[in-house]
Amino acid sequence: MSEFDYDLFVIGGGSGGVRAARVAAGEAGAKVALAEHDRYGGTCVIRGCVPKKLMVFASSYATIPDESTAYGWDLRNYGFTWDKFAGRMREELDRLEQIYRNLLSGSGVETFDTRARIKDAHTVELANGDTYTAKHILVATGGRPVRPDMPNADMGIVSDDIFHLETLPKSILIIGGGYIACEFACILAGLGVEVTQYYRGAQILRGFDDEARGLIAESMREMGVDLHTGSNIVEMERYRGEDTDGMEAPMEAKQFAQPAEDAPKEGPLKVKATNGRIKVFDQVLFATGRKPNTEDMGLEEVGVTLGRNGEIEVDEYSQTKVPSIYAIGDVTDRVNLTPVAIREGMAFVETVFKGNPTPVDHELIPSAVFTQPELGTVGMTEEEARDQEGVEVYCTSFRPMQTAFAEKPHRVLMKLIVSTESRRVLGCHIVAPGAGEMIQMAGIAVKMGATKEDFDRTVAVHPTMSEEIVTMRKPMRTA
Template sequence: MSDFDYDLFVIGGGSGGVRAARVAAGEAGAKVALAEEDRYGGTCVIRGCVPKKLMVFASEYSEMPGQARAYGWDMADGEFNWTTFRGKLDAELDRLEGVYRKLLAGSGVETFDARAKLKDAHTVELSTGETKTAKHILIATGGRPVRPDLPNAHLGMVSDDIFHLDELPKSVLIIGGGYIACEFACILHGLGVEVTQYYRGAQILRGFDEEARGLIAEAMKERGIKLHTGTDIVAMGTASHDDMTLPVEESQYGHDETAEEAGPNGKPIRVKATNGEEQTFDAVFFATGRKPNSDDLGLEELGIKMARNGAIEVDDYSQTAVPSVYAIGDVTDRVNLTPVAIREGMAFVETVFHGNPTKVDHELIPSAIFTQPEMGTVGLSEEAAREQEPIEVYCASFRPMQTAFADQPDRVMMKLIVSQETRKVLGCHIVAPGAGEMIQLAGIAIKMGATKEDFDRTVAVHPTMSEEIVTMRNPTRKS
């Protein structure tokens, strides 16, 4: 008989934790428990990928009537009803959470709707007052959005808040230039919100291919998003409707006792930017970074090492400095993507419960940014590849048939980065509608080590946008 209550105790009911718990219990026959203090499904299902993608779908319909008229349809513009959409969204998230709970129960995982922290290397203490022991403990607590260190920053929203608005603001200022900021800028604009975006850097989407992010920035501006790079917020406070155009007193940037009334459904927010401009918005949305959820878990007391941002440090097998404790997903701040957390959970089970030490391959991971147009990317950017070795760049940018016929300015881009020495495709970057769908398939070939000549030998599917990936014969440039 085991000396422990469970073979495995998982802290966190997101995609990674749930997958690890299910597989350990259902396939490996382990006795497993899982504790989740909030909703099952985690960031992705409840306040990230899933609701965001549904909002992307909703926002894209705004351009459909105009395009349909260009194709001969007698179609009038309509109005978006946030209340109707949010009701269906809430119902769908409830359904998905129920699915997660049923999957755990069906696999024989015992669940606790409680916060859990580590008491020692094999003991978990629940917020209900119970303590449970386990041979292995897996931390999969994810991450959360953070607000900047700025007076009155509590007046602004973060990404978790966007799905719970009673009504959409008429105007919003988005602070940040990463993929979350840019995705929500496109989403909210498509839903009829007047969007202004500040980013302190020279160009949005830092770290991605420069040519691709430049095309997205231009497309966002073309659609009417007021994108200001090299700009940041220095102060914010509440403002009354009667006083929107008056200079803001410095004292307004102190603590505001009426702050709870500010924001999307309350008082407008006055903002001062680094360029000296002062503007008023119905809402301010901070998309300025995320932080691992490692606070108050009892980790440091056990000697588990953490990075400065709170990320739990693990080895290639997701093991912490305490041998019985492992961590996966965003709380480790390795590659913060849902499919990666799931892979890490599967590798953990293979390593611990099947006796087959398995590392997670974090190389050549395809990903998508759901801006309008989308970006799909896998491998190295042109800039990163150039620093590594001599390369050839194959790039085509053009107006696709569907939007060109409708006399719309949208452009798409297909780009391959190729090693001059090995001829392997080092990176692929697509900016186009449906780029996320395309990059998944291109990612298979690149992961397999396909060369440019392998792409060249592939017959094009015509007429499609994606055929450009296999028809670019001459390099655009070499470096």
């Protein structure tokens, strides 16, 4: 009989934790428990990828009535009802959460709907004081959005809050230039919200290919997003109904005094930017970063090392400095993507319960940014490749047939980064409707080490946007 209550205790019911728990129990025969204090499914299913993608779908219908006119249709009598959509979205999230619960119970995993923290290397303590021992502990608590350190930041919302809005604001200011900020800017603009976006950097989507970033910024402005780079929020307070004449002109900072006792608790927000611009918005969304959920978990007390952002430091097998404690997913702040967390969970089970030490492969991971149009990317950007080896850049940007026929300005981008020495395709970047679907397929070739000549030998599917990936013969430039 085991000296422990469980072979494995998982803290966190997101995609990574649930996958590790049910595979360890269902395939490896381990005795497993899992604790989750919020909803099962984690960030992706409940307050991230899934509801956000549903909102992307909803917002994408906005352009159909107008564009369809060029194709002989008359769909002018249309409108969007947030209540109807939000209700259906929440029903879908409830359905998915129940699937996660069923997967766990069907695999024999015992679940605790409460918060858990680590008491020692083999002991987990629940919020009610109950303790359980486990041979192995897996931390999969994910991350959360954070607000900036400034007065009245609590008056704004973060990405988690978007899905719980009772009504859509008429106007919103989005602070940030990462993929979350840009995705919600496109979504809300598509749903008819007047969107303004401030980003302190020179260009949005830092870390992605520069050419792709530029085209997406251009497209966002074309769809009506009032995008200001090199700008940030300075002060914010509740709007008290004062005269708005000339409000976008610079005003004295003293107008942003600390809130008086009789200041409104709800309602529009008056915001001052670094350029002196002052404007009133119904809502302000902070998309300024995320932080691992490691606070008050007892991790450092038992010897687990945390990084500068609070992330759990692990080795290539997701093991911490404490041999019995492992961590996967966003709480480790390695590659914060749901499929990566699932892969890490699977590798953990292979390593610990199947006797097959499996390091996690974080190389050449395809990903997508669900702006409008989407960005699909895998491998090196042009800027990264230039710093490492000689490259050829194959690139084309054009108006695709569907939107060109409708006389719309929207352009797409297809780009390959190729090593001049090995001829391997080092990176592929696509900006286009459906780029997320395209990059999944291109990612297979790049991961396999395909060369430019392998792409060239592939017959094009015509007429499609993606055929350009295999028909570009001459490099635009070399470096």
